[in-house]
Amino acid sequence: MNAVKGLATFGLLAASVVALAGCSATASASTSTGSAAVEPLVLYAAEGYDSVTAKAFTASTGIPVKVVDDSTGPLLTKIAAERNNPQWSMLWVDGDTAFAALDKQGQLLPYKANAAFNTVGTSILRSDNAYTPTGTTVMAALIYNAAKVSKVPSSYQDLLGSDFTGKVGMNDPSQSGPTYPFIAGLMNQLGGQSGGVAAGESYFTQLKANGLKVFPTNGDTLHALETGQVDYGLIQSSAATGEVVKTKPTAQFQPKIAYLPKSTLLPAVIGIDKGADAVQQAEAKKFIDFALSPAGQAVMLTGDPSGDSLFWPVVDKAPSLKDLPPFPTAYQKIDPAFWGPKQSDVVTWFDTNIK
Known part of the structure; x- marks a missing residue:
């Protein structure tokens, strides 16, 4: 499908689905779904398009969805606290x-989604179907203020030099979902699975000594860049692209983006609670299929067009927003089965030693 024509087609789908979503919650909840029982789904989410997608799903199926929207860190803390x-x-x-x-903790229900994934999407799928990708970005994009600085690093090691002293900012992995995969990706790049944690700790210790500043999330790091607290920020590609798209350059602020080798693939992922009852599990499977359908993908592009909606599709022939640059050719994919269980220890170390 031609990308422009495809996006127009998806746009029509999005418009029609969003229009339906304007119906009241009561009307949506009372929509006939045959003889099957209907229960509200509870969606814990940290995506800029989560609410609009949930509304469109309800309009399409009659299944109500309560969205609990927060940063990833607090959501994972909430899930851990609710373990029992x-x-x-x-x-x-x-x-x-x-x-x-x-x-690994046995909390996810396997489900093989009804979707045709592209090459990148297929590479993210797990053999046990424990979770499903819905789009992808990369971490990190280096965004910098070209109105103030002309020096552009070509490697992460460059950031340890005097040209960047006190000028670099990044997100807090205990708050920002994209940031732990970035740290894990850098560790993987510096020392692999055998020595990556130690090599990464050494690198971030040096980066802190060179004046690294840590802010809660993408938005906070961007604000620091806009206000001159830092001149370089290591943030999610979608947030960086959105900043460039929506900013009118001035003599004081002109955001530009560079990618240091190698960026880490950062998929948006959805999973189902294995402890949910059978009705909610069946409804959750429908939600995943909806999100990956042409209508769902179209709605996701409308939810946060200067932020999270700037993702590269993982579904075959799905379009992307026109402001999105080509998918980067130099990226790495880390093994989530290895790095995932290390997240708590690495984030705790970062909080204690780097923040």
Whole structure:
């Protein structure tokens, strides 16, 4: 399908589905679904398009969805606290490392989605179908203020030099979902699975000594860049692209993006609570299939067009927003089964030693 024509077609689908979503929650909940029981789904999510997708799903199926929207870190903390009494039906956040850890703990229901995945999407799928990708970004994009600086690093090692002292900012992995996979990816790149943690700890210790500044999430790091607290930020590609798209360059602020080798593939992933009852499990499977359908993918592009909607599709022939650059050719995919279970220890170390 031609990309422009495809996007137009998907746009029509999005418009019609969003229009239906304007119906009241009561009307949606009372929509006939045959003789099957209907229960509200509880979606824990940290995606800019989660609410609009949930509304469109309800309009399409009559199944109500309660969205609990927060940053990834607090959501994972909430899930851990609810381990013996889960309150969630689905989790939808960026990064498959967290899902690999939940899978290892036996908390995810396997489901093989009804979708035709492209090459990148297929590479993210697990053999046990424990979770499902819905799109992807990369971590990190280096965004910098070209109105203030002309020096552009070509490697992560460059950031340890005097040209970047006190000028680099990044997100807090205990708050920002994209940031632990970035740290794990850098560890994987520096030392592999055998020595990556130690090599990564050494690198971030040096980066802190060179004046690294840590902010809660993408938005906070971007604000620091806009206000001159830093001149370089290591953030999610969608947030960086959105900043460039929506910013009118001035003499004081001109955001530009570079990618240091290698960026880490960062999929948006959705999983189902294995402890949910049978009705909610069946409904959650329908939600996943909807999100990956042409209508669902179209709606996702409308939810946050200067942020999370700037993702590369993992579904074959699905379009993307026109402002999205080509998918990067130089990227790495880390093993979530290895790095996922290490997340708690690595984040705790970062919080204690780097923040």
